[in-house]
Amino acid sequence: MGLRKSPSKMSQKIFIKTFGCQMNEYDSNRIFDSVKKIGFEKTDNYEDANCYLLNTCHIRDKAKEKVYHEIGRVKKIFRSKQKPLVIIAGCVAQAENQEMLKREPYIDLVIGPQSYHKINDTILNYAQKKKKMEETEFDAISKFKYFSKIKNEAGKVSSFLTIQEGCDKFCNFCVVPYTRGPEYSRPFQKIIDEAKYLSEKGTKEIILLGQNVNAYNDGEKKLSNLIMEIEKIADIKRIRYTTSHPKDMTEDLLDVYKISQKLMPLVHLPIQSGSDKILKLMNRKHTINDYLYIFEKLKKINSKIEFSSDFIISYPGEQENDFNNTLNLIEKINFINSYSFIFSPRPGTVAADLNLIDKKISVERLEKVQNKLFENQINRNKLFKNQTIDVLVENLTDDKMQTFGRSQYMTSVVFNGKKEHIGKIVPVKIKKFNRTTLFGEIVEDLNKKVA
Ligand code: SAM
Ligand code: SF4
Ligand code: F3S
16 A cells, blocks of 8 residues: 555645545545645545545435446556555445445445544555544544644635534435534634635635534524624635525524625525425425425515525325426526436434335436426526626636636536636626526626626
C-alpha cells in the first residue's frame, strides 16, 4: 500500500470522489481541510493518488452496489501500481460499517459522517499499524468542535456552510435519520465565524446547509437570526438555505423575506406528494394546506419568490387520484427546478417492505411529472428572454471562452464575461435559453451596475 508511515513529513496525494447531496460536498471539502494538516495534497487525477476517498450516498437504489462497482474500477486502475489507501466515507459507510471491510478487502477504512474529526488519526494509525478500521459513532458535537479549529478553505464564490445535521423526523421512506443521526445544530457564533472567514477568502454567496436546515436551533437563535446576522457581512451578497421541511417554516423565517436584502427569492421546499393521504402514509407531518399557507404568505410578501421541490413518485399506496393531485399541485405552485424520483425502498426504513407499485405505471407517472416540471422550467426561462438580470459570476466556462454564473433563482447563466468579473454581480441581457441554462451578453455600463 502506497501510504507513507508519517505522512506529515512528506507530500501525499488524495483523490476524493463525492456522491450525494450538498452536505457531502461540504464534508468532502472539510475532510480535505483536515487531511491537509497531515501532509495531503488534493489531486484530480485518480492515478496520481496514494489515498482514494469515496464519499457515498445511501438515499436511493443500489447505493451500496455503486460503491463496490466504483472500488472495482479503482482496483483495475491500480492493478499494476501500488495500492492506494482506500477510504469509504459518507452515508453508505454509516449504514454498512464493518460489512464493507468484510465484503471488500480492498477497502482499508470506513468512516461515517459524524466521525470525520477522527480522520487524521485513523489514517496515521493505519499508516503505522496497517489495521483496518471502522469509525461510525454519532458524535456530531466532537466533529464540529474539531472542525471549528480548522479553517474552511473552500473560498469559492459560492460556498456551502453546514449549520445543522441529522434528522428527527423519520419520514417512512428515508435513510437520513439512520445515516446522519439525530438533529444537531452548530453553535451560532461558530457559524458566523466560518461565514466571515469564507467572506475573507472571496466567498460572495453562502448556502446554509442542513438535512433539516430550518430546524436550526441554538437556544434562542434560529435560522432567521442566522440569516440576518450573515446579512451584516458586507461582502456576502447572496444567502440561500437548503433543505427545509414545511413543518419548520416558522413565522419568523417567513418574515425574514420582508426585511432581508440578501436572501434569494427561490425557496426549495420539498413536498414529496400532492396528496394528503400519501403524506400521511409517508409520515411527513405536514399537509397540503400547510404547504399552501407558506406558499401564499411568501407570495404576498414578494410575488417574485419562486418555489422548487422534491417529489417521490409511486410511493406505496399512491392511486391514480393521488398522483393527479400531485400534478395539480405542480400546476398550482408552478414549481421551477424540482427533483423527482420513483420511490426506492431503503433497508431499515418503515417503508422498506411495502408493496411496490407496478414498474411500468411508476415510469409513466415519473415521465408525466417530469414533463410538467420541465415545461415549467422552460416557461420560466422564456420569461427571461430579452430581460437584463443580475448574475453572480462563479468561474470561466471549461473552454475558458465565456463566464458562468447564476441568476437569483440559481439558474445557470453563460455569457461573454471576463476573468475579472468572477466574484461580482453583473447585469446580463438574456438572448437565448434552454431548459437548464440562460445565455446572454453582459450589459457594458459596468461602472454603474457591477456590485
Ligand atoms: N430533509 C428533506 C425533506 O424533508 O424533504 C429531504 C432530504 S433527502 C436527502 C432529499 C430527497 O430525497 C427527499 O426530499 C426525497 O424526495 C428523496 N428521497 C429520500 N428517500 C427516498 C426514497 N426512499 N426513494 C426516493 N426518493 C427519496
Ligand atoms: Fe429524510 Fe427529510 Fe424526512 Fe428527515 S425530513 S426523514 S431528511 S425526508
Ligand atoms: Fe445521500 Fe446522505 Fe445526503 S444519504 S442525500 S449523502 S444525507
